[in-house]
Amino acid sequence: MTILKTLVQYDFLNDKENIELPNSLDPFLSTPNELAKEAAEHLQSEKLISIDHNFGLDPQKEGRPIGKMFGVLVVQDNEGHLGYLSAFSGKLNGGNHYEGFVPPVYDGLQEGGFLNKGMTELSVIVREVRSLQKLNDPSVEDELQNLITKRSKHSKALQQQLFESYHFLNSKKTSKSLLDIFNGKQPQGGSGECAAPKLFQHAFLHNLKPISIAEFWWGESPKSQHRVHKEFYPSCEEKCRPILGWMLS
Numbered sequence: 106m107t108i109l110k111t112l113v114q115y116d117f118l119n120d121k122e123n124i125e126l127p128n129s130l131d132p133f134l135s136t137p138n139e140l141a142k143e144a145a146e147h148l149q150s151e152k153l154i155s156i157d158h159n160f161g162l163d164p165q166k167e168g169r170p171i172g173k174m175f176g177v178l179v180v181q182d183n184e185g186h187l188g189y190l191s192a193f194s195g196k197l198n199g200g201n202h203y204e205g206f207v208p209p210v211y212d213g214l215q216e217g218g219f220l221n222k223g224m225t226e227l228s229v230i231v232r233e234v235r236s237l238q239k240l241n242d243p244s245v246e247d248e249l250q251n252l253i254t255k256r257s258k259h260s261k262a263l264q265q266q267l268f269e270s271y272h273f274l275n276s277k278k279t280s281k282s283l284l285d286i287f288n289g290k291q292p293q294g295g296s297g298e299c300a301a302p303k304l305f306q307h308a309f310l311h312n313l314k315p316i317s318i319a320e321f322w323w324g325e326s327p328k329s330q331h332r333v334h335k336e337f338y339p340s341c342e343e344k345c346r347p348i349l350g351w352m353l354s
Contacts, residue, residue, distance in 0.1 A: 112190055112205065112206075112207060112307070113180065113182070113188040113189070113190060113313070114144075114147065114148075114151075114188055114189050114190075114191070114205075115186060115187070115188040117143060117144055117147035117188070117189060118143060118187065119143065124140070124187065125139075125140075126140070126316055126317075127140065127316065127317050130315055130316065130317060130318065130353070132301050132318050132320075132339065132340040132345070132349050132353075133339045133340055133342075133346070133349075134339055135337070135338070135339050136337060137317060137318065137319035137337055138317050140179050140187075140316065140317045141177060141179055141317040141318055141319035142319060142337075144177040144178075144179050144189035144317075144319065145175075145177050145319045145321055145337070147189070148175065148177055148189070148191050149321075149323070149335065152191070152205060153175070153323055156197075156203075157198070158171075158173075158197065158198055159171065160172055160173065160323055160324025160325060161324045161325025162324055162325070162334070170324065170325045171324065171325070171327075172322055172323060172324030172325045172326060172327060172332060172334070173193055173194065173195075173197065173322075173323055173324055174193065174194040174195075174299070174300060174320060174321070174322055174323075174332075174338070175191065175192070175193050175194075175300060175320065175321055175322075175323050176191070176192045176193075176194070176299075176300030176301055176303075176304055176318065176319065176320040176321075177189045177190065177191050177192075177304075177318070177319050177320075178190045178191075178192075178301075178304035178305065178308060178315055178316075178317075178318045179315075179316040179317045179318070180308050180313035180314060180315055180316060181313065181314040181316055182312075182313055182314075183312060187316065190207050190304050190307055190308060190313070191205065191206050191207070191304075192206055192207045192300040192301075192303040192304045192307075193206055193300060194298060194299045194300045195295065195298050195299075196214075200214065201213075201214050207303050207304060207306075207307035208303070208307070209298065209303060210271055210272075210273060210297050210298075210302055210303060210306045211267075211270045211271045211272075211297065213267055213270070219263075219266060220263070220266075220267060223259070223263040223266070224263070226259065227256065227259055227260060227263065230252060230255055230256045230259060231256060233252055234249065234252045234253060234256060237249040237252065264294065268282075268283045268284050268292055268296070269282060269283075269284060271283035271296075271297040273286065273297070273302060273305075273306060273348055273351060273352055274305075274306055274309040274310065274352065275309065275351060275352050275353070275354055276309060276352075276353075278309060278310075281351055283296060283297055283348070286347050286348055286350075286351050287347055292344070292347075293343050293344050295344060296344040296348065297344075297348060299340065299341060299344055299345050300320055301318060301320060301340045301345055301349060302345065302348050302349065302352065304318065305349070305352045305353070306352070309352070315353075319337055320337065320338055320339070320340060321335055321336060321337045321338065322334060322335070322336055322338060323335065
C-alpha cells in the first residue's frame with residue numbers, strides 16, 4: 106500500500122460532487138475528456154513546474170533544452186476512490202525512475218543488466234571502427250569490414266534481447282511479450298517506453314481500474330517533429346497501437 110500512496114495522486118478534483126465517469130477509454134483520441142484534463146492540469150501545476158530539468162521554458166536554465174511527453178491515467182481503486190498515475194515517455198534526466206512517476210515496464214538501465222554491458226561492448230567496437238576508418242589504409246579494409254559486420258550483429262542481438270525482456274499485462278493480468286504482440290515483426294526502437302504502456306502496466310499490477318487517459322507535451326518542441334507546449338496528443342500509432350490493443354483487449 107505504501108507504493109500506491111506514493112504514486113497515486115488522489116487529491117486533484119476541483120468538483121468532487123458532480124463527477125461524470127466516461128463510458129469508454131480510448132488512448133488514441135486527440136482530445137481527452139475533462140476528467141483526464143483535470144488530472145493533467147494538476148500534474149503540470151503541482152509537479153512539472155518544479156522538476157529540475159531544462160524543458161526549454163526558462164532561458165536561464167542550464168543544460169540542453171529537451172521537451173518531454175507526459176501522461177496521466179485516472180484510476181479507481183478497490184474502494185471506489187479516484188486518483189491518477191503519471192508517467193513520462195522514454196527517460197527523464199537520463200534515467201528511468203523519477204519520484205512520483207510510475208516505473209518503466211522493463212528497466213534496461215538496471216545495474217548489472219545485459220544492456221549496460223552490451224552497450225559498453227558495442228562502444229568498444231564503434232571506437233575500433235572509427236580508428237580504422239581514420240587510417241584510410243587499404244591494407245586494413247578486410248579488418249574494417251569484419252568489425253562493421255560484428256558491430257551490426259552485436260547491435261541487432263542486443264536489441265532483440267531487449268525486446269524479449271518486455272512483457273505487458275492486460276486487465277486479467279495475462280502477460281504477453283513485445284515480440285508476440287508484434288506477431289514476430291520487428292518493433293520500432295523505443296516500443297514500450299511511451300507513457301501510456303507504463304501507466305496501464307502499473308495500474309494492472311496494482312489492481313487499479315483505468316478510467317481515462319491524457320498525454321501532453323511539456324517544453325520545447327524537438328526538431329524531429331512538431332510539438333506544442335501543453336498540447337494534448339493521442340498515443341502513437343507505430344509503437345503504442347499494437348501494445349495498447351493487447352493491454353486493453
